[in-house]
Amino acid sequence: MELDEQTQGNTKKSIEMLLMALGIIFIATNLRAPITSVGPVINEITDYFNLSNIQAGLITTIPLMSFALLSGFAPGISSKIGMEKLLLFSLILLTSGLLIRITGQVYFLFIGAAMVGAAITVGNVIMPAVIKKEFPNHTGIMTGIYAVSMNLTSAMAAGFSIAIGTATGWGWKGSIGVWAIVAILSLLVWIPQVLKRRQQVETPVKPSFKSMMKSRLAWNVTLFMGLQSLLFYCVAAWLPAVLQDWGMSKGDAGWVLSYVQLAQLPITFVGPVIVNRMKDQGILVWITGLLMLAGILLIIFFKSEFIILATILIGVAGGLAFSLAMMFFVLRTKNPAMAASLSGMAQSFGYLIAAAGPPAFGLIYDFTGNWSYSFYLLIIGVGALIYSGVNASKNKFVEQ
Numbered sequence: 549m550e551l552d553e554q555t556q557g558n559t560k561k562s563i564e565m566l567l568m569a570l571g572i573i574f575i576a577t578n579l580r581a582p583i584t585s586v587g588p589v590i591n592e593i594t595d596y597f598n599l600s601n602i603q604a605g606l607i608t609t610i611p612l613m614s615f616a617l618l619s620g621f622a623p624g625i626s627s628k629i630g631m632e633k634l635l636l637f638s639l640i641l642l643t644s645g646l647l648i649r650i651t652g653q654v655y656f657l658f659i660g661a662a663m664v665g666a667a668i669t670v671g672n673v674i675m676p677a678v679i680k681k682e683f684p685n686h687t688g689i690m691t692g693i694y695a696v697s698m699n700l701t702s703a704m705a706a707g708f709s710i711a712i713g714t715a716t717g718w719g720w721k722g723s724i725g726v727w728a729i730v731a732i733l734s735l736l737v738w739i740p741q742v743l744k745r746r747q748q749v750e751t752p753v754k755p756s757f758k759s760m761m762k763s764r765l766a767w768n769v770t771l772f773m774g775l776q777s778l779l780f781y782c783v784a785a786w787l788p789a790v791l792q793d794w795g796m797s798k799g800d801a802g803w804v805l806s807y808v809q810l811a812q813l814p815i816t817f818v819g820p821v822i823v824n825r826m827k828d829q830g831i832l833v834w835i836t837g838l839l840m841l842a843g844i845l846l847i848i849f850f851k852s853e854f855i856i857l858a859t860i861l862i863g864v865a866g867g868l869a870f871s872l873a874m875m876f877f878v879l880r881t882k883n884p885a886m887a888a889s890l891s892g893m894a895q896s897f898g899y900l901i902a903a904a905g906p907p908a909f910g911l912i913y914d915f916t917g918n919w920s921y922s923f924y925l926l927i928i929g930v931g932a933l934i935y936s937g938v939n940a941s942k943n944k945f946v947e948q
Contacts, residue, residue, distance in 0.1 A: 564744070568682050571741050572675065572690070574734040575635060576697035578642055579671045581705035582664050582727045583611055583781070584809070588709040588788045588802030589720040596720065597654045601910035607661055608785040608906045612777070614665025615672060615899030622673040623888040631674050631681075631888075632741045639735040642667035643728050650718075650725040672895050676877040677888035687878050688824030695816035695870060701730070703809025706784070710799045760893045763946045764939075769876045769890060771936035772833075774898030775929050776869035778905035779840065782926060783808060783862060785906040790919045794852050804859055811863025812870070819871030824879070829872060833937030836872065840865035841930050848920045872937065880946050890946055905929075 586593070586607055594604045626634045641663055649660025675694060683690040709723040716722030760766045787808070788801040796804070823829055843861030846854050877894065881887045905925075912922040 565682070567740055569690070569693070571738045572678065572694055573697045574737045575639070575671050575675065576694045577701040578639070578727070578731055578734055579668050579675075579698050580702035581730070582642070582646060582668065582724070583608060584702045584784050584805065585705035585709045585724045585727060587784050587786070587805055588706055588798065589713060589723045590785065590789055591792065591798070592713075592720040593657075597657065599654075601914055602907050605785060605906040605910040606658065608781055609903050610658055610661040611665030611668060612781060612899045612903035612906075614662055615669045615895055616897070616903055617900075618666055618669045619673050619892050619894075619896035619899065621892075622670050623677075623885075623892045626674055626677075626888065627885075630742075631678055632738075632744075634670055635674060635678075636735070636738055636742050638667040638670035639731055639738060643731040643735065646725060646728040646731060650721040652721070669895070673891045674888060676874055676891050677884045680878050680881075680887045681884040688821040688875070691820035691824075691871070691874050691878070692817040695820065695867075695874060696813055699809050699812045699816050699867065699870075703806045703813070706788075706809060707803050707806030710802050760889050760946060765880060765942070765944055766890055766893055766946045768936045768939040769873075769880060769946075770894040770897045771901070772869075772876065772898075772933060772940050773873045773894040774901030775933040775936065776866065776873055777898055777902035779869070779926055779929050779933070780866050781902055782905040782909045783866075786909050786922070787859075790922075791852055791855065793919065796852055804855055807856060807859040808863040808866065811860045812867030815864050815867035816871055819868050820875050823871055823875040827943040829875075829941040830938045832868060832872060833934055833941055836865050836868045836937065837930050837934035840869070840933070841927065844923055844926050844930070848923050869933065869937075872941075876940055880940070880944065882945055886946065 590604055590607070593599070593607065594601075597603075622634070645660045645663025645665075645667060647660075648656050648663060651657075651660075676691070679687055679690045679694060705727065712726050713719045713721070713723035716726070718725070784805060788798075788805050791801040791804055792798060819832075823832065826832070839861050843858045843865065846858035846861070850858075873894070877887050877891045881890050908925060909922045912925060913919055916922075
């Protein structure tokens with residue numbers, strides 16, 4: 549009898565863990581695709597609303613500003629209402645923002661972008677803490693699954709963006725609006741987690757945001773997080789447009805951005821596992837920086853001639869950088885509360901850094917008329933990425 553009860557208990561626990569993993573995967577699918585789907589159709593949006601390059605850059609930058617301004621609040625809110633409920637509310641907000649963004653009014657375009665950014669902020673900050681809490685003995689592999697889910701849909705969003713717009717007959721509205729369907733499905737998958745938590749008594753999570761700001765290690769993690777995001781979002785926002793200016797078709801340019809995403813997939817899966825097994829990740833930081841530098845230099849000197857190789861190098865480097873950033877939240881903290889606080893700080897200030905990237909990239913081109921000068925900005929970013937990453941790789945904990 550006791551054996552049957554134990555078996556039933558183990559089965560119930562396994563089902564709960566499976567549902568949690570499924571929920572994490574679905575939420576991850578929403579954390580990049582609503583942004584990367586914009587890049588391939590940025591010229592269509594620009595023409596539709598008669599925007600300047602700086603204004604067009606804001607479509608990507610506004611979500612990043614939301615990340616920067618709101619990330620610091622997410623841990624505190626989650627401590628009051630629970631991580632699961634906060635994630636549910638964020639999915640509702642995301643769905644609303646995605647629909648508002650395609651109404652055809654320029655002010656709704658930017659308001660919707662802000663709502664999308666606010667919703668994604670919650671997932672960005674809270675998910676590493678959820679993984680640390682729910683899968684304490686499998687943080688590496690679950691972070692890998694989470695990252696692959698995020699990057700796979702991100703690649704699909706970029707690659708199929710033009711095709712989706714054509715198939716729906718809605719143009720850019722279809723390209724970026726279709727992700728509302730994914731958000732609704734994720735909402736339905738996540739509801740059981742909220743219902744389950746109603747039956748459980750949770751210990752309040754007390755974030756330590758102020759103490760994090762006194763830590764040099766936390767600031768290095770923050771700088772690394774911001775710089776890897778800046779590099780990614782500059783590429784996501786502008787590479788398709790740059791390639792179109794160099795003579796590539798819109799469809800092919802969109803797929804080039806997908807190659808960046810697809811190149812990330814293997815490393816974002818195995819990367820966290822490798823990172824988790826190393827005490828000092830400095831060597832991985834150097835590999836990341838050198839691969840990124842090689843890809844950028846290929847674009848500067850050869851434009852689209854070796855673009856596939858360049859995007860593969862950038863994709864592998866970006867995937868490894870993202871893996872390191874996510875694992876730093878887990879490895880440099882002692883508990884889920886501190887992981888949420890470090891994640892909140894790193895993404896708050898980090899995305900403030902990242903948000904400056906796309907507009908600066910476009911502004912440099914507006915002044916010079918030469919995209920190569922815009923890519924020089926990314927080379928400076930790579931140097932700073934290596935510096936902060938090496939310091940963040942030390943086998944230490946952020947003190948509470």
